[in-house]
Structure formats: C-alpha cells, structure tokens
Amino acid sequence: MFHQQDHLKSHLPDSHTASRQLFHCQECGKQYNTQLGYRRHLVAAHSASAGLPGSEGPPSLLEHLGSHIDRPPPSEGNNNTAVPVRERKYSCERCDRRFYTRKDVRRHAVVHTGRRDFLCPRCAQRFGRRDHLTRHLKKSHAQESGLMPPCTPSTPVATPTPAPQCPVKEEPSPVVSDMGSVSKEPMEPFSRDMYNSYPMTNAVPGMGHPHGLMQGSLSSSMGVARHMPPQSSHHHHLQPPVASQQQQQQPYSNMARYQHGSTSYPRADVDSFLLDLQSVPPPHLSAVNSSTSTSASPQREVLGEGVGAASDPHLLSRSPAISSTELSCTTNMDLGPLLGFLPFSLPPYSPHMGMGGLVMSYPPATTTSPPSSSSGLSSQAPGPFTFFQPSQAHVPQGPGAHNHSQLPQAYSSPAMSTASSLPHYYQAFQQ
DNA sequence: CACTGCCGCGACGCGTGG
DNA sequence: CCACGCGTCGCGGCAGTG
Numbered sequence: 430m431f432h433q434q435d436h437l438k439s440h441l442p443d444s445h446t447a448s449r450q451l452f453h454c455q456e457c458g459k460q461y462n463t464q465l466g467y468r469r470h471l472v473a474a475h476s477a478s479a480g481l482p483g484s485e486g487p488p489s490l491l492e493h494l495g496s497h498i499d500r501p502p503p504s505e506g507n508n509n510t511a512v513p514v515r516e517r518k519y520s521c522e523r524c525d526r527r528f529y530t531r532k533d534v535r536r537h538a539v540v541h542t543g544r545r546d547f548l549c550p551r552c553a554q555r556f557g558r559r560d561h562l563t564r565h566l567k568k569s570h571a572q573e574s575g576l577m578p579p580c581t582p583s584t585p586v587a588t589p590t591p592a593p594q595c596p597v598k599e600e601p602s603p604v605v606s607d608m609g610s611v612s613k614e615p616m617e618p619f620s621r622d623m624y625n626s627y628p629m630t631n632a633v634p635g636m637g638h639p640h641g642l643m644q645g646s647l648s649s650s651m652g653v654a655r656h657m658p659p660q661s662s663h664h665h666h667l668q669p670p671v672a673s674q675q676q677q678q679q680p681y682s683n684m685a686r687y688q689h690g691s692t693s694y695p696r697a698d699v700d701s702f703l704l705d706l707q708s709v710p711p712p713h714l715s716a717v718n719s720s721t722s723t724s725a726s727p728q729r730e731v732l733g734e735g736v737g738a739a740s741d742p743h744l745l746s747r748s749p750a751i752s753s754t755e756l757s758c759t760t761n762m763d764l765g766p767l768l769g770f771l772p773f774s775l776p777p778y779s780p781h782m783g784m785g786g787l788v789m790s791y792p793p794a795t796t797t798s799p800p801s802s803s804s805g806l807s808s809q810a811p812g813p814f815t816f817f818q819p820s821q822a823h824v825p826q827g828p829g830a831h832n833h834s835q836l837p838q839a840y841s842s843p844a845m846s847t848a849s850s851l852p853h854y855y856q857a858f859q860q
Numbered sequence: 861c862a863c864t865g866c867c868g869c870g871a872c873g874c875g876t877g878g
Numbered sequence: 879c880c881a882c883g884c885g886t887c888g889c890g891g892c893a894g895t896g
Contacts, residue, residue, distance in 0.1 A: 461872075461873090462872085462873065462874095463872080463873060463874075465872085465873080465874085465880090465881080465882095466871085466872050466873065466874095468880095468881095469871075469872075470871080470872085526890095528890075528891090529890090529891070529892085530891085530892085531861085531862090532861085532862065532863075533890065533891075533892090535862095536889090536890080537889080537890075539888095539889090540888085540889075554887090556887085556888090557888080557889095558865095558888085558889085559864075559865080560864075560865050560866070561887070561888075561889090563864095563865070563866090564865095564866085564886090564887085565886080565887080568885080568886070568887095569885090569886075861896105862895100862896090863894105863895085863896085864893105864894085864895080864896105865892100865893090865894085865895105866891105866892090866893085866894100867890105867891085867892085867893100868889105868890095868891085869888105869889090869890090869891105870887105870888090870889085871886100871887085871888085871889105872885105872886085872887085872888100873884105873885090873886085873887100874883105874884090874885085874886105875882105875883090875884085875885105876881100876882085876883090876884105877880105877881090877882080877883100878879105878880085878881085878882100
C-alpha cells in the first residue's frame with residue numbers, strides 16, 4: 430500500500446527490478462541497493478574519515494572490520510588498567526581477526542566461507558548459523574507457525590522434528606562470492622579451497638547452485654509471476670553494471686540484489702516465488718532430486734530424512750522406492766533449472782514440507798497444497814528436499830541421537846566423507 | 861574443550877510521513 | 879525528494895551444558 434504515488438514509483442524500481450541502480454562506495458567498495466543505504470553508509474563509515482588520512486586505498490570489508498575489532502577495547506587501551514586485559518589470543522588465519530575463544534574463530538569462519546547451511550523451512554532464507562535461523566524463525570515466522578518457534582523443545586512433536594534447522598550442507602551460497610568480493614584477499618584462496626569439494630557454480634549445473642536458480646526458474650517465478658508485469662520479465666536478465674562483474678562469480682542475474690551483506694532474498698520475491706512454487710505440482714521436486722542431488726552432487730546428500738526417513742536417512746535419500754513414488758508424480762516439464770535451484774535455495778513452499786521433516790508444524794491451512802501431497806513430499810523426497818528436513822536427529826532423541834551423530838552421515842558424500850562426523854563448523858573447513 | 865543458544869550492536873532495506 | 883523509523887540480518891561476546 431502506498432499512500433503517495435511517488436512512493437509507489439520509487440518502490441517499483443527498487444524492489445522489483447534487477448536493473449536498479451547500485452550505489453557504490455568509492456572508499457570501501459561496498460554496494461548499496463538504495464541511495465539511502467549508501468548515504469547512511471557514508472555518514473557512518475566515512476564521514477569521519479573523509480578528512481582523515483590513513484586510507485591507503487579501499488580496504489576490504491573484512492580488513493575494515495578487522496580494524497575495528499582488533500582495536501583494543503576501551504578498557505584495554507591502557508595497559509595499566511586495573512582490569513585484567515583480556516586478550517584475543519585466537520586469530521583467524523584468513524583475516525587476522527582475533528577472538529577470545531577458539532570456537533569464536535570457528536564460528537567466524539562462516540564469514541569467509543559464506544556458507545549458509547541453515548535454511549528456513551518457511552521462507553527459503555538461508556543462514557550461516559543455527560542461532561540466526563532460530564532467531565529468524567522466532568521473529569519472522571512465529572505467528573505463522575502459530576505453534577511456536579519451531580526450535581522450542583516444547584513443540585508438540587507429531588513429527589519428530591523439533592528442530593527447524595535444516596542444515597543444508599554444502600553449497601556455496603551466493604554470499605560466498607559476495608564475500609570474495611568483499612574480502613578480497615583472504616577470501617579468495619580460502620573459498621576456493623573450501624569449495625573444492627563442491628564445485629562452485631558451473632562445474633555442476635545440476636547442483637542447482639542458487640545462482641543458476643535465480644536466473645532460471647526462480648527469476649521467472651519470482652519477479653515475473655507476481656511482481657512484474659509480464660512485459661517486464663526481461664528485467665531479470667538485466668544486469669546492473671556491478672552485477673555483471675560479479676556475475677562471473679555468481680551466475681545469478683539478480684545477484685546484485687541478493688548479495689551484499691544480507692543474504693536474505695527480498696521477502697517479496699521469495700514469497701512470490703514460493704507461491705509460484707506452490708502452483709507447480711510437487712512432482713518436479715522429486716524429479717529434481719533424482720537428477721541433481723544424488724547424481725550431480727554427491728555431496729549434497731540428504732541431510733536427514735524427515736519422519737519417514739528417520740530410521741535411515743541414507744536409504745531414504747537414495748531409495749529407489751521413494752523415487753518411484755516421486756516419479757509417479759513427475760511431469761515432463763523441464764524443471765532443470767528449477768530443480769537445480771531448489772535444493773539450495775528454496776524449500777518447497779508447501780505445507781508438506783513442514784510435515785516432512787521440518788520441525789515446525791505448518792498450519793495445515795496452507796491453501797494451495799499440491800495434490801501430490803502431504804505424505805508424498807515429506808516422505809518421498811529424498812533429494813533436494815531432504816535438505817529441508819529437519820535433522821530428525823534432533824527429534825527423537827536421546828542424548829545419543831543428536832545432530833552430530835546422524836546428520837553427518839546424511840551429509841556425507843564421497844568428497845566429504847571425512848567431514849561427515851564433524852560438527853558444522855568443522856565441515857566448513859573441510860577441503 | 862566442544863557445542864549451542866541468547867544477547868547486544870551495527871548495518872541495511874524498505875515503507876512512509878513531511 | 880528527503881529523512882525517519884521499523885524490521886531484519888550479520889556478527890562477535892559470552893554463558894550454559896555435556
């Protein structure tokens with residue numbers, strides 16, 4: 430709703446076209462989707478330094494951040510302070526940032542890897558940390574889920590999936606490349622190594638790198654379907670100058686909007702996409718996984734199967750039986766792009782998802798539920814969808830059954846076999 | 861020591877009032 | 879067109895637990 434016409438005008442170009450202008454900070458190279466954002470940045474980050482010396486050129490974002498972080502805290506300023514100085518003895522190999530604890534360093538690694546293994550089952554947003562996903566769910570989907578924040582143990586678990594988290598192991602997220610641009614140096618080598626195991630963009634088309642997705646189905650389903658008038662669909666292919674440059678790293682056409690700090694896809698876009706998705710028969714999903722997840726990307730194995738697969742995620746993920754059920758639904762549509770995309774970026778937006786393994790119980794009310802069904806997806810989709818599955822490990826539980834014990838296997842892939850038993854963070858380091 | 865989750869801060873996108 | 883305020887996300891610090 431826009432009360433003024435000019436508001437609508439300004440809204441449209443900004444929010445629904447890929448061709449919108451990007452604002453580039455000359456000093457640090459950061460990009461902004463909005464002029465406001467750019468201005469704020471200038472004020473906050475460079476107003477003071479405008480006249481200051483010291484800028485030896487545009488520092489990378491990480492370096493820039495590091496400069497702040499490494500700066501001794503106020504109390505630390507003086508060595509003579511009564512308060513014992515706490516030192517950050519653990520430093521990041523990739524950016525020299527220092528942390529108080531080792532675990533902080535590990536967690537920090539996500540910044541470099543750009544990995545976002547935690548996928549929101551409800552909106553396809555991805556997060557690099559579990560707690561971020563938790564927070565997101567609580568804040569953004571609390572009411573939707575109606576029940577509660579999925580994460581809460583209190584959740585009545587019809588389905589053994591208390592945890593909404595769906596670690597999607599594997600896949601370099603769009604952010605990664607973004608990160609690379611931001612933190613030039615440290616990032617480069619690292620990310621490369623990091624993703625050796627999973628070829629980034631083109632190597633494995635089937636993998637459905639998010640980018641690919643964006644270009645293909647996603648873009649079409651997203652912008653075109655709802656936000657954009659049919660004629661404007663071409664916007665998705667337009668590249669902002671900056672974006673084009675990035676495109677090498679990130680195949681997405683729309684990348685520009687999605688990168689930059691926040692990985693989150695514009696909600697509106699996501700919503701529309703999801704809606705679109707709903708309109709599409711779920712079957713494609715199944716098709717996808719068979720083609721992509723299992724074969725194309727071994728790594729991206731299923732995490733854990735939802736309820737059905739609970740007993741044996743592995744089986745589920747590859748189970749022919751399952752696929753057969755899925756196949757029954759398959760259509761002839763060329764879902765390649767979409768499929769590829771799905772696993773990484775979007776969960777099938779349907780109630781089914783929830784049922785399957787997601788921790789959260791979605792309101793059954795979801796209007797458009799593809800016929801195929803509820804039982805279907807959750808149980809059947811071993812493929813990409815499994816990503817959405819809650820690591821059922823959480824559920825049943827016992828102390829023994831815990832993420833780490835089960836998920837890893839699920840994740841395991843030839844390439845990452847060693848990582849399988851490792852915690853998420855460790856996996857991030859796997860090379 | 862590892863892992864998880866909460867908290868606070870800073871930053872950005874977006875909608876809206878002036 | 880500009881500026882403000884809100885909502886959300888990224889990130890680091892840190893406490894709790896096993």
